[in-house]
Every structure is written in structure tokens, then in C-alpha cells.
Amino acid sequence: MKVAIVAQWGNDRTASLAERLRDQLRAEDVTVWLDAATAAELGVPGRSVDEFDAADLVVSIGGDGTFLFAAHGARTTPIIGVNLGEVGFLNAVAPDEAVETVLREVERFRTDGRVPTRTMPRLGVRGDGWSLPPAINEVVIQGAQRGPGGGASIEVRIDDSTYADAHADGVLISTPTGSTAYNLSEDGPLIHPGVSGFVVTEMAAGEGMPPLVVDRDVTVSLTVEETPEAVVVVDGRIREYLEPPASITVELANEPVRMAGPATDFFEALGKLE
Known part of the structure; x- marks a missing residue:
């Protein structure tokens, strides 16, 4: 079995836990990969996170940002999030339970040939040639x-019907998982993880519509005009710059996130936002 570990950069606690987990796994005859930054900190060989989809299990140690970074590399490989005290909507495992939890999933893999998982939806985004x-x-x-003086003219269509067509700073389309992140700071609603849908939130629109929760199977089409440049941003870190007029399509992605280990208590995590 191959287990890949991604730890929050520049954090002695995460590096120490990654090292302890690595030693325990190796003692169980498990092949362990570390992300390049963590490996360098520990003085051992590392790998690019982009290779972690070839592992059988990925472990993210840190906050939600570390989890997002790890999950982009993991693709559909099962992933466990270890929470180091932040809000932790994506990280259900406490540090003192991390080794035991991961070893339990290793045993399940050896017994059943798979790691049990639950899925979370992702959003796919594309345009003309990208x-x-x-x-x-x-x-x-x-x-x-x-x-002031910024923004763009943005038309938003839900399937074949126009939802909004006004000047706005931008438009945000969020999964239930992401509803507690940037969406919340833009006054979008919280969505329980069990809801099958997405939320479309206009950002400082001149003639704004309220945030709209739509079924997960709809297609959101956007046309951007009246700005010298537009940018599409995925999870705050992956960008595509466009020259308007530009058309963008957002819809359910084929690859969900596969979560392993215990589930996060959504309402307990919400309490940490206060």
C-alpha cells in the first residue's frame, strides 16, 4: 500500500506529526510519500503533490488550505484531513488521533482491497480552448x-434561462463545502453538506439578485464584457486570465473528492466561526 502525506508548510507541529506518521507507517511495511516541502524539512526524499493520485490514500495535515492543495493532487484518491486547531470543515481528525485513524484505514485497505469513502462534489469550469x-x-x-471603476458586465444563465445581467465585481459559484469559505464572506448562504446543490452569488452587483441555490445538475453559463481583463479563479489559487468578451461554463465535475476516515461535525465546525 502507498500512503502520501502533505503537511502545512513552515509549521513545526505538522512536520513533527508527518514524521511520526511516516515512521509508524513504514514500520507497518507501508510505502510512504511526502510532499517536497515537508520532505525537505525532514531531510528525506520527496515527491510532487501532482503525483499523489497514484497513492492509495492521501493524508493532509494542517488547515483547510492544506487540504485543498492536497486534494488537487489526490484527484479521486481517498483523502483524510488532520485538523491542527483551525475551523477545519475539511479536516475531521484531531492530531492525537491521526496515527490511529490512518493505521485503521490501512488495515481496511489490506482486508477489503479498498478504503471506504464518502464523496463531495467538485465544480468543473471551462471556456473557449481552456x-x-x-x-x-x-x-x-x-x-x-x-x-469603484472596476468590475465587469456579467450575464449569468442557469441552463437556458437568464438569472442576472448587470455590472458586478464578479460572480462566485460555490459547492456546499465551499459555502463556509469565500461564499460566506460575500454574504452567500451556508449550505449543509447533505444538500445536492450549488450556490450562485453575485459580488457587489449594481442591480444585484440575491444568492441562488441551484440543483447540482444545472449548467451555469456566464458572459463577461466591459472590462479589459477577466480572471477565473479556482479555490483561490488556480487562475485563468481572459480577454473579454468571454464565455465561461461551470457545471458538476466528473471527479468528486473522496473522503476517508470520520466525517466532520458540520455544526461543531460552524461554532468555531463565531
Whole structure:
């Protein structure tokens, strides 16, 4: 079995836990890969996270940002999130339970040939001649700059019907997982993880419509005009710059996130936002 570990960079606690987990797994005759930054900190060989989809299990140690980074490399490989005290909507495992939890999943793999998982949807985004890796939290489409004198004219269509057509800083399309992140800061609604849908939130629109929750099977089509440049951002870190007029399509991705280990208590995590 191959287990890949991604630890939050520049954090002694995450590096120490990664080293302890690596030693325990190797003692169980498990092949262990570390992301390049963590490996360098521990003085051992490492791998690119982009290779981690070839592992049987990925372990993310840190906050939600580390989880997003790890999950983009993991693709559909099962992933466990270890939470180091942040809000942790994506990280259900406490540090002192990490080794035991991972070893339990290793044993399940050896017994059943698979790691039991539950899925979370991702959003796919594409345009004319380009596409980006699927989003776990959100896709943002915005003009060259936000605020007075910025923004863009953005038409939003849900399947074949127009939902909004106005000047706005941007539009944010979020998964239920991402509803607690950027979407919430833009006054979008929280969506329980069990809801089969996405939320479309206009960002500072001149003639704004309220945020709209749509079924996960719809296609959201956007047309961006009246700005020298537009940018599409996936999960706050992957970008595609466009020259308007530009058309963008957002819809359910074929690859979900596969979560292993215990589930996060959504309402307990919400309490940490206060």
C-alpha cells in the first residue's frame, strides 16, 4: 500500500506529526510519500503533490488550505484531513488521533482491497480552448479589479434561462463545502453538506439578485464584457486570465473528492466561526 502525506508548510507541529506518521507507517511495511516541502524539512526524499493520485490514500495535515492543495493532487484518491486547531470543515481528525485513524484505514485497505469513502462534489469550469482543474470550494469569475471603476458586465444563465445581467465585481459559484469559505464572506448562504446543490452569488452587483441555490445538475453559463481583463479563479489559487468578451461554463465535475476516515461535525465546525 502507498500512503502520501502533505503537511502545512513552515509549521513545526505538522512536520513533527508527518514524521511520526511516516515512521509508524513504514514500520507497518507501508510505502510512504511526502510532499517536497515537508520532505525537505525532514531531510528525506520527496515527491510532487501532482503525483499523489497514484497513492492509495492521501493524508493532509494542517488547515483547510492544506487540504485543498492536497486534494488537487489526490484527484479521486481517498483523502483524510488532520485538523491542527483551525475551523477545519475539511479536516475531521484531531492530531492525537491521526496515527490511529490512518493505521485503521490501512488495515481496511489490506482486508477489503479498498478504503471506504464518502464523496463531495467538485465544480468543473471551462471556456473557449481552456479548462481548469475542478474546484472543491468555489469558482470565481471577476473583472480586472474590484471596487469603484472596476468590475465587469456579467450575464449569468442557469441552463437556458437568464438569472442576472448587470455590472458586478464578479460572480462566485460555490459547492456546499465551499459555502463556509469565500461564499460566506460575500454574504452567500451556508449550505449543509447533505444538500445536492450549488450556490450562485453575485459580488457587489449594481442591480444585484440575491444568492441562488441551484440543483447540482444545472449548467451555469456566464458572459463577461466591459472590462479589459477577466480572471477565473479556482479555490483561490488556480487562475485563468481572459480577454473579454468571454464565455465561461461551470457545471458538476466528473471527479468528486473522496473522503476517508470520520466525517466532520458540520455544526461543531460552524461554532468555531463565531
